[in-house]
Amino acid sequence: MRMSMTDLEPSRVEPEERVVILDFGSQYGHLIARRVRELGVYSVVLPHHAPLAEILRHRPRGVILSGGPASVYEPGAPQCDPGLWQAGVPVLGICYGMQLMVHQLGGRVDRADHREYGPATLEVEEPGRLLAGLGPRVDVWMSHGDRVDALPPGFTVLARTAGSPYAAVEGGDGRWLGVQFHPEVAHTPRGREILANFLYRVCGCKGGWSMAEFVERAVPALRRQLAGARALCALSGGVDSAVAAALVHRAIGPRLICVFVDTGLLREGEVEEVRSIFTGLGMDLRVVDARDRFLAALDGLADPEAKRKAVGETFIRVFEEEARRLEAQVGAIPFLVQGTTYPDVIESGGGAAATIKSHHNVGGLPADLEFQLVEPLRDLFKDEVREVGRRLGLPPAIVDRQPFPGPGLAIRMIGPVTAERLQRLRACDRIVREEIRRAGLEDRLWQAFAVLTGTPTVGVMGDRRTYGEAVAVRAVTSDDGMTADWARLPYEVLDRIARRLANEVEGVNRVVYDVTSKPPATIEWE
Incomplete structure (x- = not known):
């Protein structure tokens, strides 16, 4: 359709x-x-x-x-x-x-x-x-x-x-x-x-709006909208898509099939973690290996908007193909569930606001989409989404995890996306997250991650000249992701991160810390 x-x-x-x-x-x-x-x-x-x-x-x-x-x-x-x-x-x-x-x-x-x-x-x-x-x-x-x-x-x-x-x-x-x-x-x-x-x-309001009321109203509304049909859920493993999946699953049960795409743009160990969590919740989860396809779609692209839109369209095409493959097994699947939230819509130019960046699930959608979209969280902020997740009984490992962008590591590296750079960034990201967790700071931060800046830099290691790439570390505090302040990480934490990045990751010889709030910057670099 x-x-x-x-x-x-x-x-x-x-x-x-x-x-x-x-x-x-x-x-x-x-x-x-x-x-x-x-x-x-x-x-x-x-x-x-x-x-x-x-x-x-x-x-x-x-x-x-x-x-x-x-x-x-x-x-x-x-x-x-x-x-x-x-x-x-x-x-x-x-x-x-x-x-x-x-x-x-x-x-x-x-x-x-x-x-x-x-x-x-x-x-x-x-x-x-x-x-x-x-x-x-x-x-x-x-x-x-x-x-x-x-x-x-x-x-x-x-x-x-x-x-x-x-x-x-x-x-x-x-x-x-x-x-x-x-x-x-x-x-x-x-x-x-x-x-x-x-x-x-x-105004004479009486109050009463809450996430408990939202869930109570959303479940029957979703049952009416899907009207006995099956749906695919574009499951990324992040908070938003996970909560959307749980909400729709409560409404239609086994008629929901969750599809998790291994884009090759994910963090280290993420595929295994997502598979374990969601199968443990009793959901029908299918993992699709599309790593080569996403790399091909991103080949030669350096502009961040072009990368976002390439990821968005490739996502949709993979889901369309998976739906056609599943049709032979379970029948037609006309609906696609997404974890789109209100900040996604605002930053993609929704309403009267200017476009800041096109989120892959909003500005990156193709015009000839083969699904009817189901976006039950589209009007909610991140803190509201987390509360809905708690109401639905999702574990803290999902509800409290830091946001991860849909285009993944593709927008955490300035310039072209290659397999070699992805491997380097995955290692950098792991180190940053390990040290943040080791310091007991994970719950106090909105996000903490590494960025490949694309800036070549001269260094010296073992009395020899090196010519590597500068890595930026970004850590912010926020309530909803629309505004954010840079986190004042302890110097000893920054020191451990910088030493490990330079010593353990091939091709990294300089580390900088991003001390810019939002505004004027965005949280992600692209």
């Missing part, structure tokens, strides 16, 4: 109580969605240009307008449907979202005399419902170059800062609220309370 991508509709699990977030191009608007969900209310992210009918289709208790990089007074600045202001739904504008609210309702926004970036103190004049219970002064985080200079008719000031006379405002009989600061970031310590006030005091 051949279908175009436009025919595919991933399954959604949406409870009755929802808040819609309109994305105005901020790469970090996802934090608003996470904070809302953490407060027990389901959130739906839509692009800023979503028509009012699409917004109201979700029957939102409230709407949040995100921040963004534009200025509302510039030609072509992103707008929301002006009908939103007559819809009777509470609206909270954050940073650009507040400025847009003011602009569309008749106020004035202009460039600020001084850009306000970093910590500021909110002086509360009239708390209203939004700032209730916070006291007269609140520490907040600012990041803006424009500011509100005049309020629309009927608006009042709730709070100000030294740089923003209208740092929090209210209008529309209390339904329209705006804040110039960012309550969603950790640098606004009481931002969670502000968002909770909007959700519960203004």
